[in-house]
Amino acid sequence: MKGKATSIDIAHLAGVSQATVSRALRGSPLVNEETRRRIQAAVEQLNYKVDKNASNLRRMYSGTLALLLFEDPTADESHINPFFLSMLGSITRACAQQGYDLLISFQQFSRDWHADFADSKKADGIILLGYGDYLAYRDKLEKLVAQGTCFVRWGAVLPDQPGVSIGCDNFHGGYAIAEHLLERGCRRIAFLGDASSHYPEFFERYRGYVDALQQAGIMVDPDLQENAESTERSGYEAMYTLITRGVGFDAVFAASDLIAIGALRALSVHGLRVPQDVALAGFDDIAMASFVNPPLTTVLQDTRQAGEVLVDSLLKLIRAEPVESAILPAKLIVRRSSLRG
Amino acid sequence: MKGKATSIDIAHLAGVSQATVSRALRGSPLVNEETRRRIQAAVEQLNYKVDKNASNLRRMYSGTLALLLFEDPTADESHINPFFLSMLGSITRACAQQGYDLLISFQQFSRDWHADFADSKKADGIILLGYGDYLAYRDKLEKLVAQGTCFVRWGAVLPDQPGVSIGCDNFHGGYAIAEHLLERGCRRIAFLGDASSHYPEFFERYRGYVDALQQAGIMVDPDLQENAESTERSGYEAMYTLITRGVGFDAVFAASDLIAIGALRALSVHGLRVPQDVALAGFDDIAMASFVNPPLTTVLQDTRQAGEVLVDSLLKLIRAEPVESAILPAKLIVRRSSLRG
């Protein structure tokens, strides 16, 4: 008995054919209870496990999903956006619940990643997660669709997108933040984050913000918007730029918590107090948001629900069931950073 | 051309045998350059990818590592310890760099997880990560060793442990914290965290702390130690217990940052200021540590290096090369939470 046991070893030991072993192990009803018991005993005795490679090859199925996490190559290699880390955790759990394994891969946004996993049969489907230039991204999505690869992506849900997207309600999240800041008496609300179709999630948040201002009869001042990607450093720099520009503002809506945390540092460096001098809000509700000082008002994206919906949708796709893109609710979380006065 | 292309399709298209296609794709030197080019062209034309299941079955190798992350079932399901999340990120990167895929699985600590992945040939080796009762854990490690499964674990490095362990220098980390607090004039230093052989990582930190106190000629007061597991809630409760116990203390060394953050909240609830009334330090240097108020003095565990060493060691094990357990350096990070006076 050298090397791992195979189903043939089990067959010998249990005194049946190898085919019967396979049937018993796959739970076929066509197996006598007594036979099944003998096989089970042999399996335990030899500590046998079905070889997944052989099984998958034969069944043309892998029982595995792949998660591709992209990052902009500019991002600091050693720190992953905590929001995605949290998504990763919930996706892992959701997969485990459904009996699927999860293969994880980090991808440079620029690389030619489309569907390595699915094409090489290592995964039955792919979950796409990450920020990056959507317009560059779109091509790859179309290629995936053309290849018939099963995939779902986390991101903005817009009309005419290739494939299935799941995202949170960025528009209403942005709206809720702006509305809240307006209610607190803010009138000059800056927006920190890219606001173009290259970054549709941020753009939706921006559109919500614009909409709330307009509802309140307030002019949107383009000088109050400053591009930033979702890192603390970029948030710091954007805030710094805005401060030195010398435009007046009484509130800052950062398109992500990481940006907000960077902005908080820049404000503090310049002697501006939050929330007394400037109200501040972020987006995502990462764990850190409640620990910074002051605790950060933000919008909760429910990563647990998101993970479940992503996995469920992907499994439906794999089973060729109909699947729609879906927008998940966003929830305003008010903390001290926005409570002026 | 229905379904995915196979190597036979490529062979037809390139006018060679299937065996030659396989050789060309595996980079065998035994293939004519011109032939290789023709095959490459066919591969691209049909968007062919080697079927990993077939390839792995034949080669008896998977090109995949598995990461098992356990958690105590008591831990809040929706939040994973950020330290492990960070490790996960760095392990993923290290795997990618070595050309391996990473399969991830969360495990209840209590379950019978030993080596499912390796036994079913889905992974060539396993990385074990997580907290939990070491004494319960040990049995399973021994089983793994007995089965000949390749694995490395993150944790305390002690004599006579089954298998290969990689861990940070918990003893000297704990020593450094205590020494630092003593230098700041603290004399009554509480320790928050389990201090028994059930949790050897915490225990090593505790031993470092005890050693530093003894070096300084200070009695170790058992009333100043309170058990806690690595969660914010547990830290809060332990701190609360200690405060209501009414023993005097001028510093708190929490066995992890999460515990420290919980303790910080409890101290604040009781009107004790950090660092003016009580100096506070944690362990791990999770991202949050620098964002709490005041920023937390702690010990940095270099997760990037840890991930690399774990993956390198595991790959060596798989290649049957000699591997030793290793202790990685810990580094004191002084921030405001410990700076009294």
Add this chain to the structure above:
DNA sequence: CTGAAAGCGCTTACAG
């Protein structure tokens, strides 16, 4: 440098 052939360990019609 290339091809024909065996075989990795399963699963599943097919025949009984």
Add this chain to the structure above:
DNA sequence: CTGAAAGCGCTTACAG
């Protein structure tokens, strides 16, 4: 309910 047999898509001695 069970067995004999084909075959999933590769890789790799073996022979040339």
